[in-house]
Amino acid sequence: MDLNTDLVQELLGALPHEGGVLTDPDLLQSYEHDEADLVPYGTPAVVVRPRTTGQVSAVLRAATRHRIPVIPQGARSGLAGGANAIEGAIVLSLTGMNEIIDIDAANRIAVVQPGVVNAQLRRAVAAEGLYYPPDPGSWEQSTIGGNVSTDAGGMCCVKYGVTSDHVIGLEVVLASGEVLNCGRRTAKGVAGYDLTSLFVGSEGTLGVITEITVKLRPAPEPALTLVAVFDTLAAAGAAVSAVVSSGMQPSMLEVIDRVTLTAIEAYRPMDLPTAAAALLVAAVDSGGRAPDDLARIAAMCRSAQASDVYVASDEAEADSLLAARRLAHPALEHFAAQLFPGGGGIMVDDVAVPRTRLVELIEGIEFISAEHGVVVATVGHAGDGNLHPIIVIDRSDPVNLAQGQKVFDAIMSLGLSLGGTSTGEHGVGLLKRDWLAREIGPTGLKAHRSIKTALDPDNILNPGKVF
Amino acid sequence: MDLNTDLVQELLGALPHEGGVLTDPDLLQSYEHDEADLVPYGTPAVVVRPRTTGQVSAVLRAATRHRIPVIPQGARSGLAGGANAIEGAIVLSLTGMNEIIDIDAANRIAVVQPGVVNAQLRRAVAAEGLYYPPDPGSWEQSTIGGNVSTDAGGMCCVKYGVTSDHVIGLEVVLASGEVLNCGRRTAKGVAGYDLTSLFVGSEGTLGVITEITVKLRPAPEPALTLVAVFDTLAAAGAAVSAVVSSGMQPSMLEVIDRVTLTAIEAYRPMDLPTAAAALLVAAVDSGGRAPDDLARIAAMCRSAQASDVYVASDEAEADSLLAARRLAHPALEHFAAQLFPGGGGIMVDDVAVPRTRLVELIEGIEFISAEHGVVVATVGHAGDGNLHPIIVIDRSDPVNLAQGQKVFDAIMSLGLSLGGTSTGEHGVGLLKRDWLAREIGPTGLKAHRSIKTALDPDNILNPGKVF
Numbered sequence: 001m002d003l004n005t006d007l008v009q010e011l012l013g014a015l016p017h018e019g020g021v022l023t024d025p026d027l028l029q030s031y032e033h034d035e036a037d038l039v040p041y042g043t044p045a046v047v048v049r050p051r052t053t054g055q056v057s058a059v060l061r062a063a064t065r066h067r068i069p070v071i072p073q074g075a076r077s078g079l080a081g082g083a084n085a086i087e088g089a090i091v092l093s094l095t096g097m098n099e100i101i102d103i104d105a106a107n108r109i110a111v112v113q114p115g116v117v118n119a120q121l122r123r124a125v126a127a128e129g130l131y132y133p134p135d136p137g138s139w140e141q142s143t144i145g146g147n148v149s150t151d152a153g154g155m156c157c158v159k160y161g162v163t164s165d166h167v168i169g170l171e172v173v174l175a176s177g178e179v180l181n182c183g184r185r186t187a188k189g190v191a192g193y194d195l196t197s198l199f200v201g202s203e204g205t206l207g208v209i210t211e212i213t214v215k216l217r218p219a220p221e222p223a224l225t226l227v228a229v230f231d232t233l234a235a236a237g238a239a240v241s242a243v244v245s246s247g248m249q250p251s252m253l254e255v256i257d258r259v260t261l262t263a264i265e266a267y268r269p270m271d272l273p274t275a276a277a278a279l280l281v282a283a284v285d286s287g288g289r290a291p292d293d294l295a296r297i298a299a300m301c302r303s304a305q306a307s308d309v310y311v312a313s314d315e316a317e318a319d320s321l322l323a324a325r326r327l328a329h330p331a332l333e334h335f336a337a338q339l340f341p342g343g344g345g346i347m348v349d350d351v352a353v354p355r356t357r358l359v360e361l362i363e364g365i366e367f368i369s370a371e372h373g374v375v376v377a378t379v380g381h382a383g384d385g386n387l388h389p390i391i392v393i394d395r396s397d398p399v400n401l402a403q404g405q406k407v408f409d410a411i412m413s414l415g416l417s418l419g420g421t422s423t424g425e426h427g428v429g430l431l432k433r434d435w436l437a438r439e440i441g442p443t444g445l446k447a448h449r450s451i452k453t454a455l456d457p458d459n460i461l462n463p464g465k466v467f
Numbered sequence: 468m469d470l471n472t473d474l475v476q477e478l479l480g481a482l483p484h485e486g487g488v489l490t491d492p493d494l495l496q497s498y499e500h501d502e503a504d505l506v507p508y509g510t511p512a513v514v515v516r517p518r519t520t521g522q523v524s525a526v527l528r529a530a531t532r533h534r535i536p537v538i539p540q541g542a543r544s545g546l547a548g549g550a551n552a553i554e555g556a557i558v559l560s561l562t563g564m565n566e567i568i569d570i571d572a573a574n575r576i577a578v579v580q581p582g583v584v585n586a587q588l589r590r591a592v593a594a595e596g597l598y599y600p601p602d603p604g605s606w607e608q609s610t611i612g613g614n615v616s617t618d619a620g621g622m623c624c625v626k627y628g629v630t631s632d633h634v635i636g637l638e639v640v641l642a643s644g645e646v647l648n649c650g651r652r653t654a655k656g657v658a659g660y661d662l663t664s665l666f667v668g669s670e671g672t673l674g675v676i677t678e679i680t681v682k683l684r685p686a687p688e689p690a691l692t693l694v695a696v697f698d699t700l701a702a703a704g705a706a707v708s709a710v711v712s713s714g715m716q717p718s719m720l721e722v723i724d725r726v727t728l729t730a731i732e733a734y735r736p737m738d739l740p741t742a743a744a745a746l747l748v749a750a751v752d753s754g755g756r757a758p759d760d761l762a763r764i765a766a767m768c769r770s771a772q773a774s775d776v777y778v779a780s781d782e783a784e785a786d787s788l789l790a791a792r793r794l795a796h797p798a799l800e801h802f803a804a805q806l807f808p809g810g811g812g813i814m815v816d817d818v819a820v821p822r823t824r825l826v827e828l829i830e831g832i833e834f835i836s837a838e839h840g841v842v843v844a845t846v847g848h849a850g851d852g853n854l855h856p857i858i859v860i861d862r863s864d865p866v867n868l869a870q871g872q873k874v875f876d877a878i879m880s881l882g883l884s885l886g887g888t889s890t891g892e893h894g895v896g897l898l899k900r901d902w903l904a905r906e907i908g909p910t911g912l913k914a915h916r917s918i919k920t921a922l923d924p925d926n927i928l929n930p931g932k933v934f
Contacts, residue, residue: 106712106823129714151657162655164664165632178910186819187851188629189888190618190668191895192903192933193915197631197664201657218714245573247596247685288755352653356573384654421656428658436659443645447922448660454921455914466659 004045004088007066011048011090014058019096022047031091034078037345037393038401039430042087044071049096053171053179053210056092060208060460061177063090069463072204074114074146077138079348080429082150082203082465092208094145100124101211108216109168109185114145114209121214130216133160136425137326145209151201153425155325158383159251159285160217162425164200169213172199172206175456185213198451203427204462206455221287223251224294225318228301229276229308233257233366233378236278237359239304240382243282243297244355250297252283252322253383255362259335260328260377260390266338267331270324276307280382281321328379328390336392339375343396347408351415352386352424364414365389374400374407386424428466436467471512471555474533478515478557481525486563489514498558501545504812504860505868506897509554511538516563520638520646520677523559527675527927528644530557536930539671541581541613544605546815547896549617549670549932559675561612567591568678575683576635576652581612581676588681597683600627603892604793612676618668620892622792625850626718626752627684629892631667636680639666639673642923652680665918670894671929673922688754690718691761692785695768696743696775700724700833700845703745704826706771707849710749710764711822717764719750719789720850722829726802727795727844727857733805734798737791743774747849748788795846795857803859806842810863814875818882819853819891831881832856841867841874853891895933903934 011021022028023046033041045068050056063070069089076083085091098115105128112121118132118139125132135154136142142152148170153162169183172195183189183196199206230236236255243253256264256279265272273279280301284293298309312318329348336344353361362378365387369376380387389411393404412422412435422428422435437445448467452459478488489495490513500508512535517523530537536556543550552558565582572595579588585599585606592599602621603609609619615637620629636650639662650656650663666673697703703722710720723731723746732739740746747768751760765776779785796815803811820828829845832854836843847854856878860871879889879902889895889902904912915934919926 104821104823106708107821108711109821151661153655153657157655162657164657164661174910174914178913180910180914181908182911182914184819184888185821185886186853186888186891187822188620188624188819188848188853188891190620190629190631190892191888191890191899191906192668192911193673193918194618194631194664194668195911195914195918197661198918201659201661206660218716241573244575249685352651352655354571354574354576354652355654356571381655386653386655419652421651421653421658423658424653424655425657432658439658441648443641443647444649444659444662446645447641447647447649447662450921451660451662451665451918454917 007062007068008046010062011046011059015048015050015055017051020049031073031093032085034076034081034083036079036081036429036431037347039081039084041084044085044091045088047091047093049093051096053173056173056208056210057177057179059090059092060173060175063460064175064177064458067458067460069460071462072208074143075141077142078146078150078429079426080431082427082429084430095143097210103128105130107185109213110216111211111213112144113211114143116144118142118144118147125216126219129219131219132166132214132216134163134166137329144212148200148209148212149203150427151425153381155252155254155381157381158253159249164197166214167196167200167212168215170196170199170209171211173208173210175458175461180207183213201427203429203466205452205466206461220251220285221290222315223283223285223318224290225281225283225312225321226294226298227310227321228280228306229273230278230306231276233278233362234359235305236280237362239280239301239306240358241356242300242304244383248293248296250282250383251285252281254281254325255380255382256325256328257378259375260332260379263331263335263377264324264327267334268327272324281325283318332377332390332392339392340394343394345393345395347391347393347404349389349391349408349411350423350426351389351411351420352384353415353418353420355385357418358382358385360418361387361415365411368407368410368414372403372407374403376407384424430465433467474529474535475513477529478513478526482515482517482522484518487516498540498560499552501543501548501550503546503548503896503898504814506548506551508551511552511558512555514558514560516560518563520640523640523675523677524644524646526557526559527640527642530927531642531644531925534925534927536927538929539675541610542608544609545613545617545896546893547898549894549896551897553931562610564677570595572597574652576680577683578678578680579611580678581610583611585609585611585614592683593686596686598686599633599681599683601630601633604796611679615667615676615679616670617894620848622719622721622848624848625720626716631664633681634663634667634679635682637663637666637676638678640675640677642925642928647674650680668894670896670933672919672933673928687718687752688757689782690750690752690785691757692748692750692779692788693761693765694777694788695747695773696740697745697773698743700745700829701826702772703747704829706747706768706773707825708823709767709771711850715760715763717749717850718752719748721748721792722847722849723792723795724845726842727799727846730798730802730844731791731794734801735794737787739791748792750785799844799857799859806859807861810861812860812862814858814860814871816856816858816875816878817890817893818856818878818887819851820882820885820887822852824885825849825852827885828854828882832878835874835877835881839870839874841870843874851891897932900934
């Protein structure tokens with residue numbers, strides 16, 4: 001307790017602004033965990049909300065002196081427990097550092113603080129005719145800092161890549177409190193090790209990101225969108241394979257299965273074809289070539305036995321299709337609560353396989369679901385081979401929970417056996433530490449540990465996460 | 468000597484094939500250095516040419532046991548001395564590991580050994596309708612392993628990015644001899660630290676790359692090409708700024724100055740407009756939109772006072788323009804030899820600035836050249852803000868050499884002052900160690916050192932390079 005009193009005094013000295021240091025137990029509770037279900041968390045001793053890089057340095061120096069873990073947090077919308085607090089730790093919330101420092105339209109870059117919300121950046125650059133592609137499902141809540149720390153993806157990735165494809169420079173506060181600048185503002189640059197990429201996706205275990213330089217693209221051409229309806233998931237998968245093998249570059253290629261459709265329709269009725277096994281939502285933003293591209297995708301869907309292919313007549317209609325896709329998580333939570341009134345919940349998985357193995361993954365998930373008698377909704381970024389199987393569980397029933405965990409493990413195992421990875425875009429956090437170890441093997445783990453030790457010798461930064 | 472005899476015996480045991488271990492002094496000499504001028508090198512004690520990853524492991528285990536430095540080498544076409552041998556070291560030449568292991572057309576990836584030549588990979592994937600964009604000037608000689616180690620660029624980068632934008636997985640032999648697999652074969656994947664990006668561009672200081680997985684693109688549409696002729700370099704720079712600020716995505720945007728034009732014309736006469744201050748060569752591969760895009764670029768060049776704009780009538784003509792651009796290095800070497808028969812040579816520099824600062828960089832280089840009375844030819848990837856000022860020197864004249872070094876330093880200093888980086892694509896090697904230190908500062912250097920020590924605790928891998 002004395003230690004903590006000392007620490008809090010020190011933190012109050014460094015962050016004297018109102019709300020800079022929180023110790024009220026009710027407030028502390030609200031910083032305990034992100035949106036991952038069924039992973040452990042504790043109550044922090046203190047929450048700090050710095051406004052400057054200097055304050056972040058001060059917090060890390062104090063933490064190092066007291067040997068207290070620091071858990072960096074953004075909007076806590078993560079899905080792997082990467083931002084979960086440890087009992088007695090310092091939570092370092094970066095949502096107050098939310099300034100867009102610079103939008104340099106001529107050089108097509110933006111410099112932002114980590115607490116800037118994804119949608120805020122997207123809108124600000126759109127006003128300059130520019131485009132920041134990464135669009136995780138949480139884009140209205142999640143912060144760029146969190147997106148960078150987890151290397152977040154979204155629906156854009158099939159054409160535009162994930163967050164790491166857009167970050168070119170970082171300011172990072174190291175465990176020692178020293179401020180490291182890495183990367184550049186130039187279009188090209190290869191000076192020294194690519195530390196920028198090392199910090200992207202490191203989930204707060206190597207340093208605290210306090211400034212981010214991203215590259216921007218010209219605003220894309222307006223997208224044309226279609227929906228194809230399939231009687232089997234495998235047929236939808238076959239259509240995806242045809243599209244991705246064709247060399248075309250759709251700007252979106254998403255799959256939504258029957259369980260998800262039913263849940264969305266129940267949550268917000270919009271005449272979705274709930275009798276279908278799956279919908280594909282595809283978009284192209286290839287300008288003058290777009291109508292041809294869309295027609296080719298439509299033809300490929302029909303060849304793959306789509307029972308209906310429907311082209312959105314305008315952007316408004318396309319947006320409403322996207323809105324449906326974006327409702328998958330809340331709708332499935334609602335569905336779970338109705339199915340299991342005592343404790344319904346969802347485990348959101350994230351697995352990516354080589355695109356040509358998508359059908360095998362989809363069929364395997366169906367088999368696993370049936371075998372264990374557990375409802376699994378499948379939705380995701382089909383064009384990337386990246387699916388989010390969502391396992392519907394009853395938290396109040398230990399038998400059901402155990403089955404849910406078995407299903408989760410079986411899907412992870414299937415993904416790896418298909419040459420895939422245990423996380424396409426959500427990160428490892430606490431949820432997938434064992435799977436990371438299995439995926440990268442002992443030599444990979446050893447390399448991870450040695451780098452972690454090199455940059456954070458006292459292991460104060462988000463300890464226990466990732467590996 | 469005993470130590471070396473022991474070592475050689477051990478290496479012969481591990482690499483028993485013909486030519487696996489070279490100790491003939493004449494042969495050793497030919498492995499001493501890459502193509503950088505005026506940087507130090509030594510004679511290796513032994514050159515090993517492994518054929519398998521297991522043999523690379525054996526070499527590194529032996530080197531670690533004997534505490535002898537290992538210098539990985541590809542085609543030695545690098546321009547920063549990164550592959551230069553150290554006296555008494557083991558040179559590890561990877562040109563014998565030159566197999567294309569897999570081209571997976573449906574998933575658009577290729578898996579190759581490091582000794583595969585860039586052009587060999589490009590042609591192999593082109594046969595499948597695919598495209599591997601990175602195209603360094605040395606593409607007919609340089610290896611993918613070397614390209615990855617230096618994060619090589621080329622003329623494609625303005626649209627398609629550098630080597631690191633295309634590498635998704637690596638097999639790396641660590642200093643301990645352990646084999647690390649990092650990255651993935653999937654379109655997306657964020658499992659653990661991005662070790663792949665850490666090794667890309669690390670110039671052989673962190674591990675020996677023995678297998679590379681790259682992503683491929685669909686074959687691009689045929690390019691349309693134009694040449695614009697300018698009376699001042701600044702006018703050419705203004706045209707570049709207009710094009711890059713417009714949001715268009717040319718597939719090439721190169722500048723060639725008068726000195727370079729004159730040198731190329733003297734080396735291989737092709738009616739280049741040697742009275743011009745600069746040529747811009749621009750290409751677009753945007754399919755149906757390409758003629759419009761090219762017309763817009765032409766209009767921008769005319770607005771920037773181009774004295775002539777010439778559209779290539781077909782791909783053959785465009786190819787001959789590119790061939791001229793690719794002759795810059797040998798032509799300038801020839802020019803230097805004629806200018807200074809006693810010891811003419813060139814120092815190839817590489818500096819990148821934010822694209823909007825290009826005119827300032829170009830004008831600054833002209834000023835520096837005039838101020839020091841040293842001929843500087845400027846050629847490069849204007850669309851990326853990445854120039855290669857080529858300093859023409861007389862190796863036999865210490866005064867001229869000293870002036871050349873001053874010009875080199877002044878250009879580096881100018882680049883950094885414009886918010887640029889000391890190397891856009893050639894790497895640091897030995898040539899730019901001091902400039903890297905200046906660019907990344909003491910905290911950056913410390914982070915580099917700690918990572919180097921974590922992965923190579925005995926400092927046997929290409930010691931002394933980069934920092």
